[in-house]
Amino acid sequence: MSWCVYLxxxxxxxxxxxxxxxxxxxxxxxxxxxxxxxQPFARDVRQVVSSDERKAIETAQxxxxxxxxxxxxxxxxxxxxxxxxxxxxxxxxxxxADAFFANPGESVRGWERAxxxxxxxxxxxxxxxxxxxxxxxxxxxxxxxxxxxxxxxxMGEPITRQRDQKRGGSWYRFEKxxxxxxxxxxxxxxxx
Numbered sequence: 001m002s003w004c005v006y007l008x009x010x011x012x013x014x015x016x017x018x019x020x021x022x023x024x025x026x027x028x029x030x031x032x033x034x035x036x037x038x039q040p041f042a043r044d045v046r047q048v049v050s051s052d053e054r055k056a057i058e059t060a061q062x063x064x065x066x067x068x069x070x071x072x073x074x075x076x077x078x079x080x081x082x083x084x085x086x087x088x089x090x091x092x093x094x095x096x097a098d099a100f101f102a103n104p105g106e107s108v109r110g111w112e113r114a115x116x117x118x119x120x121x122x123x124x125x126x127x128x129x130x131x132x133x134x135x136x137x138x139x140x141x142x143x144x145x146x147x148x149x150x151x152x153x154x155m156g157e158p159i160t161r162q163r164d165q166k167r168g169g170s171w172y173r174f175e176k177x178x179x180x181x182x183x184x185x186x187x188x189x190x191x192x
Contacts, residue, residue, distance in 0.1 A: 003175050004129075004138045005041050006147050009033075009055040010169030010192065016087040021053040021078065032169045033059045036192045037066040041173060045069060046136035049128055051077035051143065060141040076124040079143035080117040084110025097145065101161035114159050118149035125150065126179050134176065144168060151187050154178050165189040 011029035025033060036042070042063065048071045050060035057073060064071035080100065082088075088096060096109055104114035125140065132138055148164045154174050157163070170189040178185055 002135050002137050003173055004140060005045070005171050005173050006140045006142065006150060007036070007059070007171040008142060008144045008147050008165060008168050009059040012055045020082065020087060024054045025058045029169065030058070032192050033062040036169070037063055039192065042067065044137045045139045047072065047132055047138045048141065049074065049077070049138060050141040051079070053078055053143070056141045056143065063139055063141070072128070074124060074128065076120055077140070077142050077146070080114065080145045081112035098161060100145070101159060104159040114149060117146055118153060118159060121146045121150050122153050122179065129176055129179065155185055155187055167191055
């Protein structure tokens with residue numbers, strides 16, 4: 001089997017009047033995504049897969065266009081569902097996100113439960129990988145919270161925010177077979 005990279009979208013244009021899934025990349029985010037195609041992993045990627053949120057699609061399109069590879073979009077790779085609260089000011093968002101990770105079996109303020117988001121993303125990525133040849137390295141472009149939930153699963157650890165990225169536009173590499181076994185692995189985010 002081959003390997004995968006999970007990459008989070010970089011900076012976005014925040015607009016409280018626009019639903020969060022419709023936010024696109026900011027100028028800085030687009031610049032960082034463009035530079036990311038020079039990462040060591042990029043030259044070997046054979047498939048690009050993203051969530052259907054605009055910021056993830058825009059990031060994925062930079063890679064797919066540069067690498068001239070197929071880009072697939074899947075709804076189930078979206079960020080944890082936070083539509084119950086919509087936009088939250090930064091300090092309030094961070095407090096709510098802390099509670100989301102600290103209480104994975106509970107819905108915090110109507111948000112999707114962390115355990116449900118983790119199961120959705122892990123099972124979704126497994127499903128995608130069944131459709132892709134084993135020798136094709138895959139770039140998954142998604143979001144920070146669900147990327148952290150995936151990382152916790154791959155490491156065989158409980159859900160924790162201690163594994164969260166420090167900044168959007170970070171990535172980690174994992175082996176496809178790690179999704180199939182229960183052995184913990186050590187992973188860490190790398191900023192673009």
